[in-house]
Amino acid sequence: MTPTLSGRMQSRFVLLLIVGVPLTLVLGAVLPRPTATTTLSDMYEVFFAALVLVGVVGIVWELIYHGLQQFRWEKDWPTIFGLVTGIPEGIVVYLLLDRGFPWEFGDVPISLFLQMFILVWIAIWLIANGPLQIFFPRWRYQGGRFI
Amino acid sequence: MQQQPTEVVSPRHDPPPTGGSGDVSDALMAKPTWSDHDLIGHGIPIYDVPFVTVGGGLGSFAMVDILRVAGVSAEHMVALSDLDQPSETYEHLAKNSQIPSHERLRSDSGSVLDCLWGWPGYALREAIADRNPKRAWQVMTEPILAEYFTPKAGQVYESVTREANRIGWSSMVKKGVVRTVRRREGGEYFVLFTPATGTAATKRIAYRCRYVHIAVGYPGVKFLPDLQAYRDKYQDYAKVLNAYEPHLHAYEEMLRRPTTVLVRGSGIVASRVLQRIIDDRDNTGAQTTIVHLFRSYPDGYQGDKRTFRRPARNGWSYQAFNYPKSAWGGQIRYTLEKLEGQERSDYIDQLGGTNTAPRKDWQEQLDRGLEQGFYKQLRGTVKTVEPTADGRQVNTVVTTPDGYELGIEADFIIDATGLEASIEEHRVLKDLLSYGGADKNPKGRLNVDHDFLVRGTESGAGRLYASGSITLGGYYAGVDSFLGLQYASLRIADAMAAEGFCKKIGPLRSAAQWTRWARNKTP
Numbered sequence: 235m236t237p238t239l240s241g242r243m244q245s246r247f248v249l250l251l252i253v254g255v256p257l258t259l260v261l262g263a264v265l266p267r268p269t270a271t272t273t274l275s276d277m278y279e280v281f282f283a284a285l286v287l288v289g290v291v292g293i294v295w296e297l298i299y300h301g302l303q304q305f306r307w308e309k310d311w312p313t314i315f316g317l318v319t320g321i322p323e324g325i326v327v328y329l330l331l332d333r334g335f336p337w338e339f340g341d342v343p344i345s346l347f348l349q350m351f352i353l354v355w356i357a358i359w360l361i362a363n364g365p366l367q368i369f370f371p372r373w374r375y376q377g378g379r380f381i
Numbered sequence: 382m383q384q385q386p387t388e389v390v391s392p393r394h395d396p397p398p399t400g401g402s403g404d405v406s407d408a409l410m411a412k413p414t415w416s417d418h419d420l421i422g423h424g425i426p427i428y429d430v431p432f433v434t435v436g437g438g439l440g441s442f443a444m445v446d447i448l449r450v451a452g453v454s455a456e457h458m459v460a461l462s463d464l465d466q467p468s469e470t471y472e473h474l475a476k477n478s479q480i481p482s483h484e485r486l487r488s489d490s491g492s493v494l495d496c497l498w499g500w501p502g503y504a505l506r507e508a509i510a511d512r513n514p515k516r517a518w519q520v521m522t523e524p525i526l527a528e529y530f531t532p533k534a535g536q537v538y539e540s541v542t543r544e545a546n547r548i549g550w551s552s553m554v555k556k557g558v559v560r561t562v563r564r565r566e567g568g569e570y571f572v573l574f575t576p577a578t579g580t581a582a583t584k585r586i587a588y589r590c591r592y593v594h595i596a597v598g599y600p601g602v603k604f605l606p607d608l609q610a611y612r613d614k615y616q617d618y619a620k621v622l623n624a625y626e627p628h629l630h631a632y633e634e635m636l637r638r639p640t641t642v643l644v645r646g647s648g649i650v651a652s653r654v655l656q657r658i659i660d661d662r663d664n665t666g667a668q669t670t671i672v673h674l675f676r677s678y679p680d681g682y683q684g685d686k687r688t689f690r691r692p693a694r695n696g697w698s699y700q701a702f703n704y705p706k707s708a709w710g711g712q713i714r715y716t717l718e719k720l721e722g723q724e725r726s727d728y729i730d731q732l733g734g735t736n737t738a739p740r741k742d743w744q745e746q747l748d749r750g751l752e753q754g755f756y757k758q759l760r761g762t763v764k765t766v767e768p769t770a771d772g773r774q775v776n777t778v779v780t781t782p783d784g785y786e787l788g789i790e791a792d793f794i795i796d797a798t799g800l801e802a803s804i805e806e807h808r809v810l811k812d813l814l815s816y817g818g819a820d821k822n823p824k825g826r827l828n829v830d831h832d833f834l835v836r837g838t839e840s841g842a843g844r845l846y847a848s849g850s851i852t853l854g855g856y857y858a859g860v861d862s863f864l865g866l867q868y869a870s871l872r873i874a875d876a877m878a879a880e881g882f883c884k885k886i887g888p889l890r891s892a893a894q895w896t897r898w899a900r901n902k903t904p
Contacts, residue, residue, distance in 0.1 A: 236706050236712070236714075241711075303712075307692075309707035312522075313521050314525050315525070367499050368498050368500065369891055374491065375871070377714070
C-alpha cells in the first residue's frame, strides 16, 4: 500500500466500521465466555471498547507510521507492516483495557482478548489487501482515501 | 453488427458535391477543421460512433475495458488498430529486450491489466494455478522478507486475451491505419482512417465521434546520437544494435565464438541484456566479455535528504519499479499533481531517470563478472565510434573522467539506453500538434490535464484524451505502465461519466461488475 496520512486515517475507520463491527458482533456471540455469569452484553462491552481503542489510539499510531514512512524512498507501507503493527497496537489496547480505560471492566482474560483482536486484525488486513477494491476501485490510487 | 455510413444532410450548406475520390486532397489536409461536406465532397464515407480509440494496443484495451465496465456497449466503441491482439506490440518489445513469455516483467502483482479492481493479483493467481502458496507468501512479505513479486510476461498476455474475449474486443477493432484526427465544424471530431486493403470500398473512411482516445504507444526507439551516426555512415546494422529491436543474431554469434560486447545504458533493459549474456556464459559455455560503459556512475545514495534518496551501487541506481511505488497512488502522486511546468518535469526525473530493479540474481551475476573479469565497467563519454582497421569490430574511443582516452574494440555494441523518438515521429500526433490545437509539455510529450484530456483540442462537446508514454511529463509519473494505463483510463471514464457518456463506477456497480468479471461473463 502507498497510504497518505489522510488515507491511513480514513482506511482505519472505514475498515473498523465495515469489517471490524460486523465481525465483532459475530465474535461476541460465538467466542467462549470466560465465566458462567458473563453475558453477551458483557462480551460486547469489552470487544467494542477494544474496537474503539483501536480507532482512537490508532490516530497516534498512524502519525507515527506516517513519520516512519517518510524514511522510505518509495513512500509505501509494505503489506507485512500492516500485519506486524498489530503486535504493538494489540499490546497497547490490552494494557489500556486492563487498566480500566476507557472504563472499568473488571478482569479482561488475555486469551479472550487475543482471540478477538487477532481475528479482527487479520480480517481487516486481508480485506484491505485486495477484496476492498472490489467495491472501491479508486482506493488504491488515492493513498487509501475514500473521499 | 455491420455499420452503415451515415448520410449527412446539412441544413446550412448546399448539397454536397459528389463523385469524390474516396481519398483526401492536399486542400483538405491543409484545413484544420473539417465539415461533413468536406468529406462527402471527397467521397469519404462517414460512420457515426460515439467513441473511438486510436492505437489498439494495451492503452486502448485498458480504456475500452473500463468503459465496458462503466456500461458502454461494444457497439458504441471502435478501436482502430493494425494489431491482431492488444498485447502484440508490447510482446514484441519485451521479446526484443530479452523478456520471453516465461520471464518475469518489472511490474507488481496488483497491476493486473485485465482487472480494474487489481484483485486477485497475479501472485495469488499464480499461487492458485500452481497449487503452491510460495507466490502468495512472496507478495505478502515483499519487499521486506522477499523480493517484489513480478508476473511472468506470458501470464499477462493470457489474462489480457481472456479479458479481451470477455468484453468483445474483436467486435470493436477495425483493422487499418489512422491517418489523422481533425476537429469537426460544429463540434466533435473526425478520425480519418485507412482500412486494411479489401475491407472497404474507398481508400479512406471517417469516423465522426464525440470522444477520441489516443494511445499509440512509443513513437519509436532512438539510438544514441553517436551510434546513429555510425550506422548511417558505415551502413552497419549488424554490429551496432538497439536492445529494443530484434538482435538475436548477436547472442547466436556469442555462442559460436568468444566475443566482446559493449553495452551502453544502465536501466532495466541493460540489466536484461546482461542477464541474457551471462546466462549464456553460465549455461551454454559462451566466452563473452562484456564492457559496460557508464556516462554517470552512481554509488551510495542518490539524493542528499534522508527522506528522499534512493540506493545506488556500482553505477546502478536501484528501485523496484520505474518510479517509487507511491507515484502510482500515494504521497508522490499527490505531490506531483500540484507541480507545474519545468518543476514537474524535474521532479519526474528525480523519481525516475535511469534505474533498474534490485534483483539478487542480477547482482550476483555482475559481482561474479567483476571478480572473474568477464564483466568490466568503464566510465566516460564517447568521443568516436568507428570500424576497426580489419572491419571486423567496432572501436569506441572513450574519454574517461580523468581525461584519458581509451579505445574499446567490440564485436557488438548494444544500445540499451531506451531513448525514445520525439512524438512528432508519429503522424497522428504530429498532425494534432499542427492542426488539432495540441501542444507539448516540458518533456516534449502531449500536454494533458489531470484527467488526461489533451489541452487545446476541445471541439464543442467533443473531447480528446490520451494515455500512455505519449503523456509522460504530465501530472502522473507512471503513465507508461500497466497500472498507469488503468489509472488514466479510470480518470478518463470518470470525466466521461460526469458528462453523461457512461455510468460512474460506484461501489455497487463496481462489485456487480467484479462478480461478472470473476465468472467470465460479458460486462
